[in-house]
Each structure stands twice: as structure tokens, then as C-alpha cells.
Amino acid sequence: METLAPTSICRHTKIWITTERPTQFIDLTDRLEALVEEAGLRFGVVNVQTLHTTTAIVMNELEPLLLADFASLLESAAPRDAGYRHDDPTARTVNLMPGERINGHAHCRALLLGSSVCLNVIDGQLVLGRWQRVLLAELDGPRAREVSVLILGEAGR
Amino acid sequence: METLAPTSICRHTKIWITTERPTQFIDLTDRLEALVEEAGLRFGVVNVQTLHTTTAIVMNELEPLLLADFASLLESAAPRDAGYRHDDPTARTVNLMPGERINGHAHCRALLLGSSVCLNVIDGQLVLGRWQRVLLAELDGPRAREVSVLILGEAGR
Amino acid sequence: METLAPTSICRHTKIWITTERPTQFIDLTDRLEALVEEAGLRFGVVNVQTLHTTTAIVMNELEPLLLADFASLLESAAPRDAGYRHDDPTARTVNLMPGERINGHAHCRALLLGSSVCLNVIDGQLVLGRWQRVLLAELDGPRAREVSVLILGEAGR
Numbered sequence: 001m002e003t004l005a006p007t008s009i010c011r012h013t014k015i016w017i018t019t020e021r022p023t024q025f026i027d028l029t030d031r032l033e034a035l036v037e038e039a040g041l042r043f044g045v046v047n048v049q050t051l052h053t054t055t056a057i058v059m060n061e062l063e064p065l066l067l068a069d070f071a072s073l074l075e076s077a078a079p080r081d082a083g084y085r086h087d088d089p090t091a092r093t094v095n096l097m098p099g100e101r102i103n104g105h106a107h108c109r110a111l112l113l114g115s116s117v118c119l120n121v122i123d124g125q126l127v128l129g130r131w132q133r134v135l136l137a138e139l140d141g142p143r144a145r146e147v148s149v150l151i152l153g154e155a156g157r
Numbered sequence: 158m159e160t161l162a163p164t165s166i167c168r169h170t171k172i173w174i175t176t177e178r179p180t181q182f183i184d185l186t187d188r189l190e191a192l193v194e195e196a197g198l199r200f201g202v203v204n205v206q207t208l209h210t211t212t213a214i215v216m217n218e219l220e221p222l223l224l225a226d227f228a229s230l231l232e233s234a235a236p237r238d239a240g241y242r243h244d245d246p247t248a249r250t251v252n253l254m255p256g257e258r259i260n261g262h263a264h265c266r267a268l269l270l271g272s273s274v275c276l277n278v279i280d281g282q283l284v285l286g287r288w289q290r291v292l293l294a295e296l297d298g299p300r301a302r303e304v305s306v307l308i309l310g311e312a313g314r
Numbered sequence: 315m316e317t318l319a320p321t322s323i324c325r326h327t328k329i330w331i332t333t334e335r336p337t338q339f340i341d342l343t344d345r346l347e348a349l350v351e352e353a354g355l356r357f358g359v360v361n362v363q364t365l366h367t368t369t370a371i372v373m374n375e376l377e378p379l380l381l382a383d384f385a386s387l388l389e390s391a392a393p394r395d396a397g398y399r400h401d402d403p404t405a406r407t408v409n410l411m412p413g414e415r416i417n418g419h420a421h422c423r424a425l426l427l428g429s430s431v432c433l434n435v436i437d438g439q440l441v442l443g444r445w446q447r448v449l450l451a452e453l454d455g456p457r458a459r460e461v462s463v464l465i466l467g468e469a470g471r
Contacts, residue, residue, distance in 0.1 A: 008322055014437045066242070104380065107380055109353075114271055118204050118206075119206065121205055137348055163322070163324070201466060
């Protein structure tokens with residue numbers, strides 16, 4: 001019989017990833033599951049948030065040919081060479097950095113995909129369908145990237 | 158006068174839905190409102206997460222002609238017959254199942270729409286604008302589908 | 315030494331915005347940071363949810379030329395003049411209002427961008443990458459708009 005009142009839990013951590021290609025999908029699922037277990041979360045949510053404006057967090061299947069289809073979809077939705085105003089150094093006046101990257105397409109793709117995913121946790125496990133994986137979408141790599149993970153809910157025994 | 162300290166609440170449940178068409182938008186709002194009431198949540202969030210990689214959870218207006226516009230939008234963004242590598246059985250080596258469906262387009266559409274929506278709750282009610290409804294977007298139906306619902310926050314009296 | 319047990323916190327508020335153009339990105343970040351500080355949240359999440367079906371909440375860089383690129387992207391994904399069934403008064407039978415706006419494109423764009431963003435908070439601060447800002451995307455302005463903000467987690471000392 002469960003007699004202890006549940007204890008609230010709130011933990012934050014970061015995941016660091018070095019990406020290797022301009023467009024890449026990196027599976028974060030195992031790392032997230034380990035963080036949930038380590039935190040002792042029994043019921044609650046895990047909010048996974050990228051800290052970059054040219055990456056996204058998505059959920060889908062980790063099948064290599066499908067990931068190639070995703071890359072084609074993104075190239076079709078926001079082509080690399082569409083001539084983004086963000087990439088025109090003669091027009092830009094804001095946020096200009098030395099070595100500014102040509103990455104208007106990557107910002108546009110990130111806008112479409114979204115910067116965070118909130119996942120449910122039950123009985124200490126991420127709630128995931130059979131094919132669901134949590135992926136960091138690198139859209140302007142290769143780069144060093146950071147993902148923020150917030151674990152919130154009830155601790156188990 | 159309110160003298161009781163609020164009690165934390167964290168409840169999980171699932172919604173099962175059998176879809177009827179290849180592309181379909183199913184309104185989950187009434188079921189979510191009933192779950193919030195049943196759980197006794199007063200303030201907090203409800204995280205609604207699909208468990209499939211060819212469905213999405215979205216918020217928008219439930220107007221039949223608009224839903225037809227959404228279907229056209231998805232056909233334009235990720236056409237059914239664009240020749241997805243995910244659908245080439247001669248090339249696939251990963252996650253292949255007997256009776257594998259031709260559904261690269263559905264994965265791509267799910268990627269664009271997103272797998273979850275997190276909703277606010279105040280005074281025991283889902284916070285929703287006048288036309289907002291929470292919809293399961295079926296992108297590769299008809300199928301039996303499952304949606305995970307996590308309710309987190311403070312219980313009311 | 316921290317000896318006090320953390321206290322759960324759950325606060326709701328709204329932000330009101332009057333937009334000025336058909337397509338506009340309004341930076342909510344400073345207002346959100348002030349709300350987090352005012353609520354005394356130390357660790358947790360902030361769920362930012364629009365209450366409209368022709369707006370979206372997104373995270374990206376606030377660079378004026380990039381915002382123009384985003385507008386072009388949306389025009390390309392869901393053109394203003396694509397002939398949406400939602401805009402055909404002779405066919406509509408549901409949710410018809412006096413002065414109904416021609417805004418099928420805006421609903422479609424909202425569907426692609428998403429209605430909410432869930433942000434992490436650590437040490438009393440929104441977790442944000444260097445260029446990340448939280449933006450209300452107006453897609454059918456100018457209008458008066460409302461955004462719901464739910465703050466959930468542990469209070470600080």
C-alpha cells in the first residue's frame with residue numbers, strides 16, 4: 001500500500017552535443033530517459049528546449065531514409081539558396097557578428113519545426129509510442145549545441 | 158476565505174481514437190475538459206501528446222471547410238506522391254515491418270505540425286480562445302490511435 | 315545553506331497586445347521575464363499560449379530582416395490568395411460571423427507555426443540562448459490579442 005505523500009520534484013540539466021553536418025537529426029531519447037531515472041521522477045513532464053535559433057526539437061521516427069526525406073522537405077519549404085534578407089551584409093544593421101553565417105534558411109526551418117517538445121512521464125518512464133524518438137534537428141551545422149531539460153512532477157519511491 | 162494550502166496534483170490518462178479517413182482532424186477538447194474536471198485540477202497545465210509518428214496535435218478552429226484547407230496545405234507542403242525514400246522497400250534496412258505502409262508524406266506532415274500541445278488551466282477550465290479547439294491530426298489513417306494526457310498543477314477545493 | 319523546503323508555485327496571467335500590421339512579430343520576452351520575477355519562480359516552466367487561431371507563439375531571433383524572411387516563408391507556404399474554402403461565404407455554414415475576415419491563409423500559417431511554447435526557468439531566469447526571443451506571430455492583423463501565461467514550479471527564497 002502506498003502511504004507516503006508524493007514529493008514534488010523539479011530538476012534542470014543540460015545536454016551538450018557537437019553536430020557534424022549542415023542538416024542532422026540527433027537522437028536524444030536515451031539521454032532523456034537516463035535523466036528522468038536519475039532525477040527519480042515518477043509522474044510529470046520533461047520539457048526539452050533547444051537554446052539555438054537554427055536548431056529544433058522534434059519527435060518522429062529514427063529511420064535513416066526518412067531523415068533524408070525530412071532534409072528534402074526542409075529544402076523544399078525553405079531552400080538554402082532562396083536569397084534571404086538576413087544573409088545580406090549590405091542591408092543588415094542588427095545582431096551582426098564577425099564571421100556571420102549564411103543561415104537565413106536555417107532560421108526559417110527552425111521556425112517551422114519548433115524549439116521545444118514537452119513529454120509526459122508515467123511510472124518513471126517517458127511516454128513514447130513505438131516509433132517515437134526525440135530528436136535535435138541541426139539546421140546550420142556543424143556546431144556545438146546545448147539543450148535545456150527541465151523535469152517537473154512527482155518523485156517516486 | 159481560502160485557508161487551505163493548495164495540493165499538488167499529477168494525473169495521467171490516455172484517450173483512444175479510431176480514425177476513419179487518411180487525413181482527418183478529431184476534436185479532443187470536450188474529452189480534455191472532462192479529464193481536467195475529473196482530476197480536480199484548479200491551476201496548471203495539461204500536456205497532450207500523441208503516441209504516433211504519423212499524427213499530430215494542433216490547436217485551431219473546427220470549421221469543416223477550414224479543415225479541408227488544412228488538408229490542401231499539407232498536400233502542398235508534403236505531397237502524397239513525392240517519392241519518399243522511406244517508402245522504397247528496396248532501399249530500406251531499418252524498422253521495416255510486414256505490411257509496411259506507404260507513409261513518408263505522413264511522417265513529413267507530422268514533423269511540420271508537431272506531436273504535442275501544452276495547455277493552460279485556470280479556475281478548473283482549459284484556457285481557450287473563442288475559436289480554439291485541440292485537434293488530433295490523423296495523417297495516415299484510418300488507424301487506431303492513442304493520445305497521452307498529463308495533468309499537472311494545483312488541486313482546487 | 316538552503317534549509318527551507320521549496321514551495322510549489324502556480325500563477326496565471328495574461329498579456330494584452332494590440333498589433334499594427336497584417337503580419338507582425340512582437341517580442342514578449344521582457345514581459346515574460348518580468349512575470350517570472352514577479353511570481354518568484356525559481357525553477358520550473360512557463361507555458362505561453364496564444365488565445366487565437368490566426369496567431370502563433372514561436373521562438374527565434376529578433377532581427378528585422380529575418381522577420382521579413384519569415385513573412386516571405388509564410389507567404390510561400392500558405393499564400394494569401396490561394397483561394398481558401400474557409401473564405402467562401404457561399405459555401406460556409408459553420409462559425410460564420412458578421413464581418414467575417416478573409417483569413418484562411420492566416421489559419422494555415424498558424425497551424426504550421428504552433429499555438430504555444432513551453433520555456434524552462436532556472437535560478438529565477440528564463441532559459442534562453444543568446445539569440446532566442448519569444449515572439450507572438452500576428453498573422454491576421456491588426457487586431458487586439460491576448461496571450462495566456464502559466465508559471466509552474468518551485469518558488470525561490
